[in-house]
Amino acid sequence: MAPRVNEEHLQQRRANIMSTATEVFIKNGYEHTTMKHVMDATGVSRGGLYHYFSSKENLFEAILEEDLRNEVAKTESLLKTTGSHWNLLMQLIYGKDAKSDAKMDPLAPSKLEFFVTGRNDERRKTYAKKRYDILLPIFSNVIKAGQESGEFSNCYDNEQIGRSIITFIDGIALGEAILPQGFIQPEKQFNLFADFLKKALGI
Amino acid sequence: MAPRVNEEHLQQRRANIMSTATEVFIKNGYEHTTMKHVMDATGVSRGGLYHYFSSKENLFEAILEEDLRNEVAKTESLLKTTGSHWNLLMQLIYGKDAKSDAKMDPLAPSKLEFFVTGRNDERRKTYAKKRYDILLPIFSNVIKAGQESGEFSNCYDNEQIGRSIITFIDGIALGEAILPQGFIQPEKQFNLFADFLKKALGI
Numbered sequence: 134m135a136p137r138v139n140e141e142h143l144q145q146r147r148a149n150i151m152s153t154a155t156e157v158f159i160k161n162g163y164e165h166t167t168m169k170h171v172m173d174a175t176g177v178s179r180g181g182l183y184h185y186f187s188s189k190e191n192l193f194e195a196i197l198e199e200d201l202r203n204e205v206a207k208t209e210s211l212l213k214t215t216g217s218h219w220n221l222l223m224q225l226i227y228g229k230d231a232k233s234d235a236k237m238d239p240l241a242p243s244k245l246e247f248f249v250t251g252r253n254d255e256r257r258k259t260y261a262k263k264r265y266d267i268l269l270p271i272f273s274n275v276i277k278a279g280q281e282s283g284e285f286s287n288c289y290d291n292e293q294i295g296r297s298i299i300t301f302i303d304g305i306a307l308g309e310a311i312l313p314q315g316f317i318q319p320e321k322q323f324n325l326f327a328d329f330l331k332k333a334l335g336i
Numbered sequence: 337m338a339p340r341v342n343e344e345h346l347q348q349r350r351a352n353i354m355s356t357a358t359e360v361f362i363k364n365g366y367e368h369t370t371m372k373h374v375m376d377a378t379g380v381s382r383g384g385l386y387h388y389f390s391s392k393e394n395l396f397e398a399i400l401e402e403d404l405r406n407e408v409a410k411t412e413s414l415l416k417t418t419g420s421h422w423n424l425l426m427q428l429i430y431g432k433d434a435k436s437d438a439k440m441d442p443l444a445p446s447k448l449e450f451f452v453t454g455r456n457d458e459r460r461k462t463y464a465k466k467r468y469d470i471l472l473p474i475f476s477n478v479i480k481a482g483q484e485s486g487e488f489s490n491c492y493d494n495e496q497i498g499r500s501i502i503t504f505i506d507g508i509a510l511g512e513a514i515l516p517q518g519f520i521q522p523e524k525q526f527n528l529f530a531d532f533l534k535k536a537l538g539i
Contacts (some may be wrong), residue, residue, distance in 0.1 A: 164367070164453055242455055248514040249452050250367055252445055261514045293521075293528050300525055301500075304507030311451040311464045318496075322503055325496050329532035 147185050150175050151196055159239045163193060163246040193247055194260065200240070201267060208271050218279030219336055223327065225271060226298060237319070242310035265299070272298050279334070286335025294333060301326050350388045353378050354399055362442045366396060366449040396450055397463065403443070404470060411474050421482030422539055426530065428474060429501060440522070445513035468502070475501050482537070489538025497536060504529050 153175045158166050168189055172182050186192035211224055238244075251257030273295030279285035308317035356378045361369050371392055375385050389395035414427055441447075454460030476498035482488035511520035533539075 162453070162456065242452070245510070246452050246455075249445070249449050249510070250365070252449075252514050253365065258514070258516060262516060262519065265511075265515060265519070289528060289531075293524055296520060296525055297504075297528050297532075300507035300511060300520070301504060302507070303510050304503035304505070307448070307452070307506050307510055308468075308503060311455050311461070312468060313461060313465060316465065316468070317499060317503070321496055322499055325492065325500050325536075328492075329500075329536060332535040333528075333532060 146177075150177060150182065150185060151192070151199060154192055155196055155240060158193065158196070158243045163189075163243045164250060168192075193243075196240070197244065197247075197260075197264070200238075201264060205267065205271070212275075218275055218282065218284050219331075219334070222272070222275050222279070222330070225275060226302065226327075227323065237306060237309055241306045245307060245310055268299060269295050271295075276334070284336075286333075288335060289333050294330070298330075349380075353380060353385065353388055354395070354402060357395055358399055358443060361396065361399070361446045366446045367453060371395075396446075399443070400447065400450075400463075400467070403441075404467060408470065408474070415478075421478055421485065421487050422534075422537070425475070425478050425482070425533070428478060429505065429530075430526065440509060440512055444509045448510060448513055471502060472498050474498075479537070487539075489536075491538060492536050497533070501533075 150171070154171045157170050157174050161170060166189065168179075168182060171177075171189075171192065172179055175182070186195065208225060211221060214221070248257065248261050269292065273292045276285060276291035276294050280287050280291060305317070305319050305322060309319060353374070357374045360373050360377050364373060369392065371382075371385060374380075374392075374395065375382055378385070389398065411428060414424060417424070451460065451464050472495065476495045479488060479494035479497050483490050483494060508520070508522050508525060512522060
């Protein structure tokens with residue numbers, strides 16, 4: 134039994150570090166966070182921290198992967214619900230309640246920073262690509278299903294509409310990150326974009 | 337005469353530094369550029385460089401302001417041309433030839449970096465706001481004029497459509513910066529977004 138309890142304990146400790154580190158990244162941003170900040174916030178020793186994560190980049194990637202897994206799991210559970218494809222698409226964009234006032238991911242500005250400052254690094258670019266390759270089919274598959282069921286018009290390519298959704302969400306995340314909160318009126322913008330999509334999908 | 341020639345010479349020297357520094361920022365990005373890089377690339381001494389610009393931030397802001405002035409001047413000359421408001425709007429989004437294959441601003445990734453990494457700095461945030469306050473009316477005024485002339489539908493608020501244009505352009509700039517070039521298919525995306533706008537403006 135002992136090894137298993139130990140393994141669970143180690144996993145729990147790793148999860149705790151990631152959870153506290155997420156708060157640290159939200160507070161300081163990616164560039165201005167150091168492993169020392171994470172050690173101080175978690176109370177874990179230097180050796181303890183490096184046992185789990187070889188670098189700040191490695192730690193941040195672990196958090197990104199965890200977020201992406203949660204996103205995919207949430208999507209898969211949404212896809213099992215019945216209802217219109219339009220409603221499903223709105224839930225994918227806005228979150229479970231399909232309302233545009235859903236809070237933005239508080240880690241989003243740090244994620245932007247991670248990808249923007251590391252854009253000339255091959256590893257970082259590959260990582261951004263992998264993320265896009267997971268996100269795009271989430272949107273384009275729902276649009277395709279809606280087109281096949283006759284709920285949506287076939288006028289536009291499902292993948293291109295999926296790309297435009299990611300572009301718009303990213304543009305909002307960027308505006309919210311670099312301008313005073315609410316300044317770009319994200320709710321109204323999402324409502325207008327939903328209307329653009331409605332027209333393009335023939336709803 | 338001497339002082340005037342001198343003044344012209346100083347202005348020319350300042351412009352040369354800014355032009356070379358732009359290339360340095362394009363190559364290295366904002367964070368990874370130092371004043372030493374700029375000195376080496378321009379061949380200007382440390383004292384010479386700091387005579388014109390008190391810091392890297394100050395230098396970058398001067399470049400941003402120059403770009404913004406050029407943007408506004410270009411817009412003002414466009415506004416004097418006759419033609420449809422729709423065509424004018426496309427020129428504002430795509431550049432003079434109103435084609436979606438216009439090259440992205442090569443400094444755009446560094447600008448993103450400047451605003452994203454400095455997002456918790458009050459000065460940087462104020463600066464981003466000032467920039468948005470100049471850009472937004474460029475789009476919303478053309479839309480308003482098109483609505484008043486009857487060319488565009490009044491169905492949507494001109495300012496909201498203007499905001500959505502900035503969001504989409506920023507989203508594309510972000511994707512182009514952090515993903516392999518062309519990977520997000522910016523031309524096709526701009527074409528689709530133009531169709532969204534057409535429908536929203538009743539064209």
